[in-house]
Amino acid sequence: MSVRSRLRLVVAVTAMLSALPAYSLTLTDEVGRTIELDKPIERAVVIGSYDLDIIAAIGGGDRIVGVAGHDFEQYRKAGAKWVPEQTVGEMGQINYEAVIAADPDALILYANGGWEEAAKQLAPFDIPVIVASGWKNDRFDENVTLLGEAFGLQDGAKRVHDFRQRIYAEIDKRIAGKAPRTVYYENEIAYQTPTKGSGFYEAIVRGGGKSIFEDVVFGKDGRTQGTVWKTPIDAGEVLTRDPDVIIREFGNSYNGSTAEVFAAEKAELLARPGWSDLKAAQDNNIYIVNAYQLGQQAKTLTSLYVASWLYPEAFADLNPDDLTREWVEKYLGLKHLGGDGVYFTRVGKGQS
Numbered sequence: 001m002s003v004r005s006r007l008r009l010v011v012a013v014t015a016m017l018s019a020l021p022a023y024s025l026t027l028t029d030e031v032g033r034t035i036e037l038d039k040p041i042e043r044a045v046v047i048g049s050y051d052l053d054i055i056a057a058i059g060g061g062d063r064i065v066g067v068a069g070h071d072f073e074q075y076r077k078a079g080a081k082w083v084p085e086q087t088v089g090e091m092g093q094i095n096y097e098a099v100i101a102a103d104p105d106a107l108i109l110y111a112n113g114g115w116e117e118a119a120k121q122l123a124p125f126d127i128p129v130i131v132a133s134g135w136k137n138d139r140f141d142e143n144v145t146l147l148g149e150a151f152g153l154q155d156g157a158k159r160v161h162d163f164r165q166r167i168y169a170e171i172d173k174r175i176a177g178k179a180p181r182t183v184y185y186e187n188e189i190a191y192q193t194p195t196k197g198s199g200f201y202e203a204i205v206r207g208g209g210k211s212i213f214e215d216v217v218f219g220k221d222g223r224t225q226g227t228v229w230k231t232p233i234d235a236g237e238v239l240t241r242d243p244d245v246i247i248r249e250f251g252n253s254y255n256g257s258t259a260e261v262f263a264a265e266k267a268e269l270l271a272r273p274g275w276s277d278l279k280a281a282q283d284n285n286i287y288i289v290n291a292y293q294l295g296q297q298a299k300t301l302t303s304l305y306v307a308s309w310l311y312p313e314a315f316a317d318l319n320p321d322d323l324t325r326e327w328v329e330k331y332l333g334l335k336h337l338g339g340d341g342v343y344f345t346r347v348g349k350g351q352s
Helices: 003-019 049-058 070-077 096-101 115-125 138-150 154-175 198-208 237-240 259-270 296-310 318-330
Strands: 025-028 034-037 046-048 062-066 106-109 127-129 181-186 209-211 243-247 286-289 344-347
Touching: 003 070, 025 138, 046 049, 049 062, 049 070, 049 138, 049 154, 049 318, 062 070, 070 106, 096 115, 106 115, 115 127, 115 209, 127 138, 138 154, 138 198, 138 296, 154 296, 154 318, 181 198, 181 237, 181 296, 181 344, 198 286, 198 296, 209 237, 209 296, 243 259, 259 286, 296 318
Parallel strands: 046 062, 046 106, 106 127, 181 209, 181 243, 243 286
Antiparallel strands: 025 034, 286 344
């Protein structure tokens, strides 16, 4: 081919390439907003640990260039390499100057994280705001897909979907045909429990449990104090309804909790009037949990552990810690510290 012919070919190819439309991706985020991206996200500011986990799990952890101060402290314990200069305030108190300085392709945060103000503040700088509440159990799959598309990591998103379905398949197989056992789940505030519509309530049901307060609906019949996640209940009703299993949540830290902390929680619970006579106490079926591990995957792991505690005979050949280790180490790239004695402990009247 002559030099002139080669030049003509180069000119023709260049013209063809220039005529191709620029990259364009249209997304619909959790709150129904249309988001236009001109390339997959390569730099992201992410406010919210559940979203951080999803992005890490799909393979985009190295693209995170800004995080909330609370998340920075939490993940630093786990070995994350972020530096203090990458913090951008807190949820609801975003440092927009820090966000802009990070030069992100997008800001990602929860639906309850003040996205309206964030979108207003960042619009003049052409920084799109994507809403994805990674903590929502009923939106987890949709948000994994959304973030997979936003980062161009659809294969990673599929792996996360498949892993989650594997967990649910194990639960369904092992609890099939079993009558639901009753559960009292208490938040870190005494005599407050998640009710219908909250993630932990739904996770208990998904794990084969039945809340002893399934008849309590936040916002109805005078139940207006607290929230759907922390609805106050009558202390005497716990004694009357006498659950098979009690789960007491306190703390939320990657490092878990010490034996001394677990012991203090046990002493407080069993000192409550009537509690030592509860069925759960007599059968040593009170579980004191640090919420960090059980809350993973929008509480998918809550369902797994609850199922294993309610029906231990069905999980004789499957330790939930093994699946948790796979999630933490293979997907999140962190060190798994263990389960029993770190993030939870089983206690009761007969337990030392």
